[in-house]
Amino acid sequence: MMARILITSAIPYINGIKHLGNLVGSQLPADLYARYMRARGAEVLFLCATDEHGTPAELAAAKAGKPVDQYCAEMWAVQAELAQGFRLSFDHFGRSSSPQNHRLTQHFAGRLADAGLIREVSEKQVYSNADGRFLPDRYIEGTCPNCGYDKARGDQCENCTKQLDPTDLINPRSAISGSTDLEVRETKHLYLRQSAMRDDLSAWIDSKSDWPVLTTSIAKKWLNDGDGLQDRGITRDLDWGIPVKKGDQDWPGMEGKVFYVWFDAPIEYIACAAEWVDAGKGADWERWWRTDKGAEDVRYVQFMGKDNVPFHTLSFPATILGSGEPWKLVDYIKSFNYLNYDGGQFSTSQGRGVFMDQALSILPADYWRWWLLSHAPETSDSEFTWEAFQQDVNKDLADVLGNFVSRITKFCRAKFGEVVPDGGDYGPQEIALVADLQARLTRYQAHMEAIEIRKAAAELRAIWVVGNEYLQSAGPWTIYKDDPDRAAAITRLALNLIPFYAGLSAPFIPDAAASMAGAMGVDVAWPESAETALSALPPGHAFRVPEVMFAKIDDDTRAEWARRFAGVRS
């Protein structure tokens, strides 16, 4: 029976173009896994979307001088185009502001309320008259009562790290406008009673012994810290968002309020599947999401950066479990640490690092995909430097893989023409080669299935190296002088490595894989086995010598990029 895999990437926030750290922390590895699973014949639904609600989205729109809905629509289009540029193979790229998500979010809230898992809390929050809005704690600045730092935020002082309440600040002001015209107002909000589900969530997390430590340790910390899992506010006093409703009914006392972005964002994973159907791309989204409607055999895998783990291990499962309905729960969470940039952090707010649009403006997607995935921050934070990037892509892509394709196709053209040569037999060397490649193929598949990305990349690279080793030891250019038939056999086998490599490399570098296969006149396909794959191109099969697949990055260019991207983006 065909495996069915549901894959979601953490949904990128709407307020700007994402940097390479964001990309490698969720969307790119999710795409790698989706491409691999499709290649292996699984039925895959791979979903992503933009996360469009919350205070930063409203502020970004205001800064751009646009209505927030228009701003979000425009930024969605920008992000969708960049996703395509990086060859992210989403089956659908949705929006958390979609009507489908409005309905589902309100539906879940209604179910949770019926189950007694929502409580109303009246609380005091800081309101800025000048800004005309309530201010989240960290949007209030003032002088730290502990250390005297004058840019302390309402949640914490960055200077002395002390945790604060906004009311602790001396001379508080709005971080948005600088206005000191603040007042404390009474406001009513809904809280999700996560505390009531603590034991269920804890048991569920404990059952996930195969999850990355990073994932489970963060979840357990939240479950067990202090008084245990706390209830979480799920509404806000904002204009932009999903109106608070109980299913399709009004919610008395909650008029004019919206659900908190992190309540509705993960529900978009589900709504996105409905969008996928409504966009005419699929027929039945519930068979992916409802275990009573066909999803019982679905394996659901989520990808995210470590900052997103609490929401995916606790809040979202609490929403799903609390609904009392048979929604699909996540089976595996792959979480990532951060990619740093030249000794510091990538930062969207500070404009530090390389952003997706900039990256594509200087190099094709495959360069970035290969480098980022082969250095994915799986066990700890990892570091991007221009020197390492240049060295690694030149060596791996241009010298090892690209040059292999170049040397054998050009050799064949010179001696036999642009067709797979006939004649000669395979001998012990070829038998050993096939055995070696088969062992490596098996290991590579195991790493990909386990989502061990760096190990998979290392094995793939080793598979590329095998081609060069074989050519060096077989030496068809020497043998050709005395025994052209034997040289033909060697050349035939080496040419067969190209479609083999194309199939295996496609999840990492899809464009290069397509051009390799195209040059050889075949489709990209996952090999059944090393043995069958290495006799796929019959004698007489025409091919063409491909263009240089990966131009090398020279030192001057690298230095220029390092300078250009050293500062902050305006």
Added chain:
RNA sequence: GGGCCUGUAGCUCAAUGGUUAGAGCAGAGCGCUCAUAACGCUUUGGUUGGGGGUUCAAGUCCCUCCGGGCCUACCA
């Protein structure tokens, strides 16, 4: 303050408690001449952050100290 992760060759990273701690890159030497001056082979390089402990056996487990990072619930 608390919790978690992390520290291994110049760099990036591997090593179910079990031979002499391994790869890639960078460096050195040799070879090859088909190829994008590419490729192959050989090789240099380690008190596994420091100290203590458990064990027949510790990079791995425990304690402690030092360094780096993340999270800490109203950014998302």
